[in-house]
Amino acid sequence: MLGRLLVRYLSPAWPLIIGVVVFQLAQSIASLWLPTLQANIIDDGVIKGDVDYIWRTGAVMLAVSFVQIACAIVAVYFGSRLAMGMGRDLRGDIFHRVVGFSQREVGRFGAPSLITRNTNDVQQVQMLVQMSATLMISAPILAIGGVIFALREDPGLSWLMAVSVPLLLIIVSLIVVRMVPAFRSMQKKIDRVNQIMREQLTGIRVVRAFVREDHEKVRFATASGDVRDTALRAGNLMALMFPAVMLVLNVSSVAVIWFGAFQIQDGETQVGTLFAFLSYMMQILMGVMMATFMFVMIPRAAVCATRIGEVLDTEPSVAAPAVAEEAPAPVGRVVFDHVEFTYPGADAPVLHDVSFAVEPGTTTAIIGSTGAGKTTLVGLVPRLFDVTGGSVTIDGVDVREYDPDELWERIGLVPQRAFLFSGSIASNLRYGDGAASDDDLWRALELAQARDFVEAMPEGLEAQIAQGGTNVSGGQRQRLAIARALVKRPEVYIFDDSFSALDLATDAALRRALDTHLPDATRIVVAQRVSTIQHADQIVVLDHGRVVGLGTHDELTQTNDTYREIVESQLSVEEAA
Template sequence: MKKKRSIAGCIKEFWPATILTPVFVIGEVVFDVLIPTMTGKLLDEGVEAGSMHHIALYGLTVVAMALVALLLGALSGRFTAKASTGLSRNLRREMYANVQKFSFSNIDKYSTGGIITRLTTDVTNVQMAFMMIIRIAVRCPIMLICAWVMTFTINPQLALVFLVVIPVLALGLLFIMTRAHPIFERVFKKYDWMNNVVQENLLGIRVVKSFVREEHEKEKFGKVSKEIYLDFSKAEKILAFNSPLMQLCVAACILTVSWLGAHLIVDGSMTTGQLTSMFSYIMMILMNLMMLSMVVVMIVIARASAERITELLNEESDLQNGPNPIEKVKDGSVVFENVSFSYAKDPSKECLKDVNLTIKSGETVGILGGTGTSKTTLVQLIPRLYDATEGRVLVGGVDVRDYDMEALREQVAMVLQKNVLFSGTIKDNLRWGNKEATDEEMVRVCRLAQADPFIQEFPDKYDTYIEQGGSNVSGGQKQRLCIARALLKKPKILILDDSTSAVDTKTDALIRKAFREEIPETTKFIIAQRISSIEDADKILVMDGGRIAAMGTHAELLQTCDIYREIYESQTKGGSDDE
C-alpha cells in the first residue's frame, strides 16, 4: 500500500531552517524575559538607591540583552521566511507533479478551478499558518510560562490572577475553532466554483460577447461572490469574538494587579521596581496570549486548506503500470475484444457496449456516427486514457494494460476534438511532438498537414508567436498545426478526432493523400462528420448507441447500411429530394 503523503513531508530540504527557527526563538524569549527583571533591579538598586554604579551596570546589561534578543529575533525571522516559502514551493510542486499523473477520470473528479485554488489560496493559507506555528506558536507558550514563573518569583499571590484568565480564553478559542472550521471548509469549495466561473467566462469571452450575455455572466459571478461574502462574514463574526474576549481579559488582569499591587506597596511587601517588573510581565503574558489566539485563528483557516491540499497530494491515478510493463510497441495493429465501457464504472450506464473490432497495422479506419454515439470514447481506449470496464483492448498484440503507459502513448498520437496550442512559437508547439526535431523535420510534417503554406505567409514564419490558446490563428490553421505536431512523433497509430472539420474539402483531401503516400505503415483512425473525409478508408465503422452498427468499405456500406446511405445522400444531395 502506498504511503500517504503529508504536508510535513513537503518540508524536505528546509528541515534545518524549520528546526533553527524555534531554537533562535527560544533564545530570544530567554533574553526578553530577563530584561524586565534587570529593569526592576535598575530601578530598585540603581535609581531608588542613588547608585550610579548599579545604574550603569544594569543599564548596560539591559541594552546588551536587548541587542542579543534583536539579533536572535532577526535570525528567527530569516529562517522562518526560508522554511515557510520553501514549504509552499514544495507543496505547489508536489501537487502539480501529482496532477500530471492523473488519468482523465481523476481530472474529471476535480474541477480546474478547484485545482487552481489549492495551488494558490490554500497553499498561501498553509504557508502563513506554518510560519506562525514555527515562530509565534513556539515563542508564545514559552514566553507565557517563563513570564508567569517570573511573576511567581516577584509575588505568588498576584501570579495566581492569570489562573482565572487562562480557562476563560481556552473556552473562547475552543468555541471559535469548532464553529468557524466548517464554514471555511464550505467557503473554499465555493472559491473553486468562483474560479470555474471566471475561467469559463474568459475562455468563452467571444461567445459571451457574440450572444450579448455579459449581464448574465455578471449575475452568475455576483451570485457565487455573494455566497462567499455571506459565508466569510459569518466566519469573521465568529473570529471577531476573539478580540473583545482578549481585551476583557487584559483589562481585568491590569486592573486587578494594579489594585492589589498598590495595596502591597503601601503595606511595604512590594517595591516600586517589582511592581514595574510585574506590569512588564503582565503585558508579556497578555500580548502573547493575544498572539497565540491569532495563531489559533490562522490554524482554523489553514486547517480546511491543509485538508484540501492533502486530498490532492494523495489522489492516485486509477491508471497504473503493471508490475513488469512492456516498453516496446510491436506494431500499430488494434483489437477490441468484447469491450464495454462506462464513465461511472456502472454496467447499467455503459456508453460502449460489446465492441469487437480487428484492425491490421497500417490500415486506415474511418469512424462515423451521430452526436453521443461514443466515437471519441472508442478511440480514447487505445492510448489508455481510460480503461475498458469489460473486455480488453490490444495494441501490437498486447493488452494496453500491460504496457508502460508512457511507452504506449509515445506510439499513439492523438489529435483531439478541442485543439490546444500553447503560448510560444510555432516551433515550440511543434516540438511537443518531438523535442529533438530539426527544422527540416518540422517543415516536412507541416507540408504533410498542409500547414506550411500559411506558415510561410507569416512575417516570422516558424518563429511566429502563438498567443495563449492559439487565439491569433484560425480554427483550420490550429487543426493543421495540431496534426503536424502529432505526425512529428512518428507514431505507429494516429488518431484524428474530427480534426479536419475546420478545413475545406480540398485541404482535407490533400491531408489524406499525404497520409496514404507518406505514412503508409501508420494505422490511422479518422473520426469525421463528412463522408468525403473517410470514403477511401480501408474500413469504415458506423457507430450507433455505443455499438458498431455496421462496418465495411464505402461501397459496401452504401449497399448494406441504411444509416450510412442516408448520411451520404443528405451530404451529397443536401436532402432536397427527400424534402
Template sequence: MNRKLFQSIREFKKESILAPIFVILEVLMEVLIPLQMAKIIDVGIQNGDLAYIVKMGLILVIMAMLALYFGVKAGKMAAQAGAGYAKNLRHDIFYKVQQFSFKNIDRFSTSSLVTRLTTDITNVQMAYMMSIRLLARAPIMIVLSLVMTMTINMPIALILLVTIPVLGGVLILIAKKAHPHFIQVFDEYDILNNTVQENVNAARVVKAYVREDHEIKKFHGISKIVYELFTKAEKIVAWNSPVMQFTMYGVVLLMVMIGGRSIVLQTMETGELTSVIIYAIQILSSLMMVSFVFVMIMIAEASSDRIKEVLEEEPEMQDVPDAIHEVPNGDIDFDHVSFSYAGEGGNLALKDVDLHIRSGQTIGIIGGTGSAKSTLVQLIPRLYDVTSGCVRVGGIDVRKYGLEALRDQVSMVLQKNVLFSGTIYENIRWGDRDASDEEVRRVCRLAQADGFVQDFPHGYDTMIVQGGNNVSGGQKQRLCIARALLKKPKVLILDDSTSAVDTKTDALIRKAFREEIPDTTKIIIAQRVSSIEDADQIIVLDDGRINGIGTSEELLKTNTIYREVYESQVKGGENNE
C-alpha cells in the same frame, strides 16, 4: 495539520527546526529584560547610583539587541520554511495531477484543482510559518513569565493562573465557532474560480450573445456568498480583540491595586510592580497569539484535507511492474469491449465492440452525436481503461505497456485542439523536443500548415497566445496534426480534427498521409463522408455499438445509417449547386 502533508517539508527541515530555537532564545531575552529594568529602578534610581544604572543599562541594551537579532533570524527561518514547504506542496500536487487519467481528473473539477494549488496551499503555508514561530513562542513566554511573576509576587501570579485558562478557553471557543464558516468558504471558492475560468475561456461566446450582464450577475451572486461567509466568520473572530483587551486591562487594574498596597506596606518595590505588569502583558499577548494561530490552523486544516484528497488519489492507470516499452506495430484489436464512464454497473457507452484493424490501414469512423466515436478511440492510448473485454495494440494488451511508451506510439489529435503559449516551433516540438527545424517543417507540409505559417511575418517563430486564439480553427487543427505527426507514431488518431478545414485541404492532408506515412495506422473520426470516403474500412457506430463495417461502396449497399448520411451530404450538396 495532516501528517501526510508534513512529508513535503523535505529539505526545509533545518529551517523548520532552527526557527523555534531562535524563538526560544528571543523569548529568554524578552523575559530577562523586565527583571533588568526592575533592578535599574529599585537599585540604581532609588540609590542614585549612576554607575550601576549605566552598567545595567548597557546590559539591557545588549539583551534588547540580542532579542532583536534572534527575532529577525527566527522570522527569516520561518519564512524560508513556510515558502519552501508551500513550494514542495505545489510540486507534489502538480506532479500527482500529471499522473492522473481522464477519470481521475473528472473527479476533481479544474477550478477545484486550481484553488487547491493556490488558495489552499497559501493557507497551509501561512499556518505553518506562524505555527513554528508563535506556537513555540507563546507557551514558553507564558511559562517563563509566570515563573518570574511567582518569584516576585505570589498573589498577582495566582490572578494570572486563574486568568490564563479562562481566557484561553474563551478564545478557543471563539475560534471553534468561526471554523465551520471558513470551511464553507473553500467550496464556494471552487465555484467562484470555476465561474471566472468558464467566463474567460468562453469570452467570445459571451460577447457574441451579449451576455456580459448575465455573467456579471452570476459572478456577483457567488462573490456575495463568499463575502457573507467570510463576514460571519470574521464577526465571530472579531470578539478576540475586545475580550483580550477587557481581560488585559482588568488584570492590570487588579495588579495595580495589589501591587500598590504591597508598595505601601513595603513588601514590594516599584520596579518589581513594573516588571510584573510587563510579564502579565506578555502572558496575555501570548494567549492572543495562540488564539490567532489557532484560527489559522483551523482554516488550514480544511485546506490540508482538500490537498490530502489530491495527494492520496490513486491514479487509475499505473504501469505494471514488468511493463512493455516497445510497440511492435500498428495492429489494433477490440476484443468484445464494453465501457462505462462510471465503471462497473454504470451505463455502458460502448457495448460489446469486436473490431480488428491491420497495421497501416486507414480507418474511418462515422456516427451520430453520442454514438461513442471519441470514447472508442480514447481506449487505444489508455486515456480510459475498458470496463470489460480487452484492447490490444501490436497484439499486446494496452494495460501491459508502459503509458509513456504506448502514448509515444499512439499519437492522438483530440477533438478539442489545444495550443500553448510559445512559438509555433515550440508548440510542434511537443511531439519531439529534439526535432530539427527541417523535421518540424516537414510535418507541417504533411499537415498542410507550412503555407500559412510561412505567410506569418515571423514564420515558425510566430508567438501563439494562450489557447491559440491568434490563429483560426482550421490553422490550429493543422498545427495540432503536425505536432502529432512529429512523434512518428505507429498509430495516428484524428478525432474530428479536420472539421474546420476546407474539403480541398482535407483531401491534401489525406493524400499526404497515404504517400508519406503508409505504414502508420490511421483512424479518422469525421462528420463529413468526404473525409473518410477513401478509407480502407469505415466503421459506423450507433448507440455505442458497431452498426456496420466495410468500404464506402459496400456500406452504401448494406448500411442504412451510412447511406442516409451519404445521401444527405452528397445529394444535398448537388442540390445546392
C-alpha cells in the same frame, strides 16, 4: 491531514527547524530576563540611588535587547525559508499528481478546484507554517515562563493569572469554533468564483455572440458576493477576537496595578517587583494572544490541507503497471477485443462489446451519431481512460501493460478540440518531438496543408501563438495540431474529428498527403463527413456504443441501414445546397 502534511514536508528540513527552535528559544529567554533586570534597576538602583548599578544593569539590558532582536531576525529568516520551501515542494507534488490524472480524476475535481488547491490552499498552509515558526515556540515559552517568573516575583497576585488566562482561552475557543465552518465554506465558494471566471474567459466569444455580458456579470457578482459574505462572517469573528483579547489584557493590567498598590502600601511588595509582575503578566497574555493568531489560522489551514490531501491521496485510475511488458517491435496493429466502458457513476456502459482490428498501414474510420461513443472509443488507445471490460492491444500487448512513456511514443493523437500552447509555432510543433529540426517542422506543416499560411506570417516558424491558439482561425488551429502529431512520427495516428474545420478541398489534399507519405502508419479517423472517410480501408459504424456495421464504403452502403441513412442525409443536404 494537516499534521500529516506538516510531518511529510517539514521532516527533510530539520536543520531549519532546529535553527528556528534555538533562536526562538534564545529570544524568549531574553524576553523573560528583561523584566527581572528592570525590577532590579528600580528596587536596587532608583530607590537606593545607586547610579553605577543603574548604568551597569542598563548596559546589560541593552545587550540583552540586541541579542533578542538578532535572534528574532534569524528565527524569522529560518521560518520563512522553511515555509517557502514547503510551499514549493507541496505545489510541485500537487502539479505532478494532477499531470498523472486521467480524464476521470480531472472531471471529478474540476479544473477550477484543482487550480485553487494548488494556489490558495497551499498558500494558507504555507502561511500557517510561517506563523508557527515565528510564534509557536516563543508563545508557549513566554506564557509558561511568564507564569514561573511571575510566581517567583509575587505569589500573592497569582490568583489574577488563574482568572485572566482561562477567561481568555474560553473566549478564543468560542470564537474559533464558529470560524471553522465559515472557512470551510469560503474555500468552496472561491472554487466557484474561479470556475465562473475560467468559463467566461474561455467562452468569451460565445458570451459576446449571444449578448450575454449582463447575465455573466450577474452570475459572477453573485458568486463573488457569496465569497464576500462568507469572508465578512469570518472577518467579523476575527475582529471580535482581538478586542476581546485586549479587553482581558487591559483589565488584567488594571487589576495588577490596583491590587499591587495595596500590597506596596502595606509593605508586602516593592515597586520594582510590581512592575516585573505586571511585565510577566503582559507576557503571559501576549503569549496567549500570539497563540490566538495560530488558532485563527489553524482552522482554515486544516480545511485547505484536507482539500490538498484529497488530491495527493487520489491514485490515478490510469496507472503504470508494476512490471511493464517488454515492448515488441513497433508495427502499429491495434485490436479492440470485446471492449466495454462505463463512466464512473453511470447507469449503463457507453461502449458495449466492441471488437475490430486495425491493421498496419491502413486507415480505419469510425462514424456514428452524436453520443455514439466515438471519442470515448479512440481515447482508450492512449489510455485517456481504461476499459472496464475487454482489452485494447497494440502489437499484441494490452495497452495497460505498456510503460506509459513507451505507449505514448507509439501514438500520435490529434484531439477533437485542437489546443495550442502560448509560444511560437515552432515550440508548439516541437511538443511532438523536441529534437525536430526546422526542416522536419516545415515537412510536417506541408503534409498538414499548413505551410502556406505559416510562410505568409512575417515571423514564420517563430510567429507567436496566443494561449489556446485564439489568434488563428479554427481551421489553422486544427492543421497546426495535426502537424504537431506528424512531427512525432508514431506508428499509430488517431484523428478525433480533426478534419471538421477544414474545407472539402483542404480535407481531400490532407488525406492524399497522409496516404502518400505515411503508407506504413496506422490511421484511425473519427469523422462526421462521409466524404472524409469514404476511401478508408474499413469503416466502423457505431450506434449507441455498439458496432452495427464494419466494412468499406461500398459494402456498407449496400448492406448497412444506419450507414446508408448517414450517407443519404448528407447527400440530401448537399443536393439542397
